[in-house]
Amino acid sequence: MKKKLSLISLLVGIVFLVGGSIILSSCEGPAGAAGADGNVTCMECHSEDAIQIINEQFAQSVHRAGQIAVDYAGSRSSCAACHSSEGFIEYARTGDVAENITAPSAWECKTCHNIHTTFNKEDYALRLATPVAMIFDASVIIDLGNSNLCANCHQSRRAEPNVTNPGATFEITSTHYGPHHGAQANVLYGAGFAEISGSKSYPAAGTGAHVEAGCTSCHMGEYAEGVGGHSWNPIYCGECHTSGSNDYEFMGVMEDNHAKLETLRGLLADAGVIEYVEEDEAWEPIVGTYPMVQAQAFFNWIGLEEDRSMGVHNPAYVEALLDNTIAAMQAN
Numbered sequence: 001m002k003k004k005l006s007l008i009s010l011l012v013g014i015v016f017l018v019g020g021s022i023i024l025s026s027c028e029g030p031a032g033a034a035g036a037d038g039n040v041t042c043m044e045c046h047s048e049d050a051i052q053i054i055n056e057q058f059a060q061s062v063h064r065a066g067q068i069a070v071d072y073a074g075s076r077s078s079c080a081a082c083h084s085s086e087g088f089i090e091y092a093r094t095g096d097v098a099e100n101i102t103a104p105s106a107w108e109c110k111t112c113h114n115i116h117t118t119f120n121k122e123d124y125a126l127r128l129a130t131p132v133a134m135i136f137d138a139s140v141i142i143d144l145g146n147s148n149l150c151a152n153c154h155q156s157r158r159a160e161p162n163v164t165n166p167g168a169t170f171e172i173t174s175t176h177y178g179p180h181h182g183a184q185a186n187v188l189y190g191a192g193f194a195e196i197s198g199s200k201s202y203p204a205a206g207t208g209a210h211v212e213a214g215c216t217s218c219h220m221g222e223y224a225e226g227v228g229g230h231s232w233n234p235i236y237c238g239e240c241h242t243s244g245s246n247d248y249e250f251m252g253v254m255e256d257n258h259a260k261l262e263t264l265r266g267l268l269a270d271a272g273v274i275e276y277v278e279e280d281e282a283w284e285p286i287v288g289t290y291p292m293v294q295a296q297a298f299f300n301w302i303g304l305e306e307d308r309s310m311g312v313h314n315p316a317y318v319e320a321l322l323d324n325t326i327a328a329m330q331a332n
Contacts, residue, residue, distance in 0.1 A: 042119070054109075057223055057230040066106025074104030082153035085111040091152075092127035112149060128152050132185070134192065137163075142189045142206070147214030151185035154215075156303060160194035161295040170295035175277075175284045179303040184215070187307045190317040194296035198324025208314035253319075254310035260322040261310075264301045267329040273298050293328045300325045 044050065058064050066074075073079035077097045080087025084104030087097045088111050114127045131143040132151045136159040144151055156179035161170040179186070179193075186192035191205040210218070218237065223229030227236065265283065268274045273294050274283050285298055300321050304311075311318035 053223075054230050058109075060226060060231040060233070063107045063232065070104050070106050075101050077101070080104060088112075088153075089127065134185070136160075136179075136186075136192045140189075140191050140205070142185065142191075144185070144188070144211070144214040146216045150215045154182050154184040156180055156183035156186045156192045159192065160299050162194060162292055168292055169289050170292050171289045172273075172285045172287055172295060172298075175287065177285050178299055179306075181306050182308075183303050184307055184309070184313060187304070187309065187313040187318065188215070190314050193303055193317075193321055194300050194325070195321070196293065196296055196300075196324045196328045198320075198327050200320035200323045202320045203314075203316045208317060210313060253315050254312060257304075257311040257318060257322060260326060261301065261305055264297065264322065264326050264329065265305075267326065268294070268298055268301060271329070271332075291332060293332050297325050297329050 045054075069083040072083065074084035074087065076083075077087075077100045080097045080101050081091035082088060084101055085107050086101050086104055088107070090097050092114075112127060113125045116125045126146065126149050128149045129146070130148060131141050132148050132155075134140040134142060134155055135157045136155070142148075142151060158164065158179050160179075165171075183192065188208060188210055189206055190203055190208045190211075195202050218234045219228075219232045220230070221228040221235035223231065224235075227233040265274070269276075269283075271290075271294055272286060272288075273290055274285050276282070277284050283302075285302075304318060304321065307313060311322075
């Protein structure tokens with residue numbers, strides 16, 4: 001009977017009810033903090049209001065919908081690590097996805113957030129937080145702090161043509177050839193694209209203006225009017241970009257790069273490297289063998305097009321890539 005009472009006393013010391021609400025308390029141990037501090041720390045995220053606010057922001061995110069990724073590739077083991085919640089969790093836990101997933105689902109809180117490890121204010125509980133060895137070249141290791149989790153998926157995966165198959169020509173064997181969709185980590189860090197020689201020099205990898213800020217500073221800034229927070233829609237930085245506008249423009253960078261991407265697309269189309277496919281509503285490469293510079297130009301064009309920042313992620317690197325690639329195509 002005495003043992004049973006001791007167990008009950010312990011449980012009451014950890015979880016007790018007040019007015020129908022559960023209050024979390026921590027037991028005072030030899031090196032433990034006071035119980036009230038534990039309550040405050042947990043409730044920063046786990047109060048009903050905090051969870052509801054996060055869910056409302058997350059409902060605005062494309063990641064929450066999942067159609068772009070899950071419906072397309074969420075079930076395939078080779079893709080599921082980034083294309084489904086179940087796959088990402090398995091990849092974070094084991095480093096691989098062993099088998100196809102029969103019922104993949106879109107991302108949710110537990111996709112990115114692990115069971116807590118330290119239970120204090122600094123515990124972001126991210127499933128993946130260590131520096132990332134890039135898939136296109138494992139010797140390239142990037143460290144974006146809290147944004148390392150993002151970089152695991154938002155990268156090119158493939159290396160550029162002259163790295164994978166160096167030579168004078170390159171064979172495109174599939175209409176799906178190119179860097180993986182959404183190579184934002186490559187652009188931000190400044191590595192992995194075809195750095196064709198030209199009049200513009202390439203900044204050293206890891207020196208871009210936004211590397212230190214990573215992804216979270218802009219995409220998870222203080223939430224207001226549909227941007228920031230868990231919506232992942234980038235905030236408007238008034239220090240550099242037009243304050244309060246929807247275009248994130250800075251000294252015409254986006255407008256200039258948009259025009260350059262269209263120029264490069266036109267050069268690729270004229271060279272017979274790409275064509276517009278009505279059924280897919282997209283420009284796609286044409287299977288065939290091309291001079292190396294044309295294959296590299298396609299790799300750069302589609303990668304920067306699908307980065308979707310129009311150079312904002314790394315202005316100096318993107319400018320050098322586009323100017324040198326266009327010049328090489330015009331001279332070819």
